Structure formats: structure tokens, C-alpha cells
Amino acid sequence: MVETTPLIAALEDAGYRVTGPRRNVVGLIAGRSGHFTAADLVTESNRRRLGVGRATVFRTIEVLSDVGVVERIDLPSGEHAYIACQPVHHHHVVCSGCGRTRDVDDAGLRHVVRDIARQTGYRVDDHRLELFGLCPECQTAASGANRPGPSR
């Protein structure tokens, strides 16, 4: 779960007006525990009868991602999802079962990036990396399902 306060503060710091509808979208994002799509937020808004339209949801996600507190994740399915984040560089490990996402820091990657820069001669300014797999909970659930039943 994410707090609304840092998201709102990030918008205000960047000089955006935090209107009622934007505040509502931030509230919807704060209610999610894993990644979400714009469509998820629209559905949730309708369910809660917030009256926040699709366009507002899309625009607010865009603004939040501009200020660095929402990041886009490209799912293996080709879908785009989003996740609320701290505005510092990091990576995500995403569960393909339940969507639960964890932040992972860059420590082990820095030297890989440096090697690639050296090999190619590029000055590497930025990179993106997402890791997908099953979270511990989903692994437990999966091994439970695969376990042979009681012998007959």
C-alpha cells in the first residue's frame, strides 16, 4: 500500500494544482498493493462512484509519472501497467501470479552498466530493468497445488 501524502506533495512541489479529481486518482493509486493499469483505476472509480473519468485518470497518471512517483512497467503480456514509487532510481521484481511488486536497488547492476558502456563506447545515461517471476506466496500456493494428493 502507498500513502497519498508523498504523491500529493510531489505534485505540489512540481507546481501542479492538486484538484479534487486528481486527489481522487491519487487515492485510487494509494489503494493498490501491486501494479495497476489505467483501466483498473477507471473500474475502481466507477465502483466507488467517484465520477473520475478515463481522461482524468490517464492525465493524472501521466503527471505523476512526469514527477517520478509513478513508474511504467511493461508486462510480459505486452500490457502497460504502473506502480507508485519513490522518485529515486530503482528496479522492480514483479509477480506474474498476483502482481505484487517489490522495489530492488541498483547495487549489483552498476558494474554491469559500466561494463556495457566500456564495451560499446556509449555514454549510458539511463536504463530500465524489470524482473518477472513468482513471489514466495505464489510459489507456496503453486507447490501446494502440484503436490500429489493422498494415496488411494
Ligand SMILES: [Zn+2]
Ligand atoms: Zn518502485
Ligand SMILES: [Zn+2]
Ligand atoms: Zn504472487
Ligand SMILES: [Zn+2]
Ligand atoms: Zn538501475
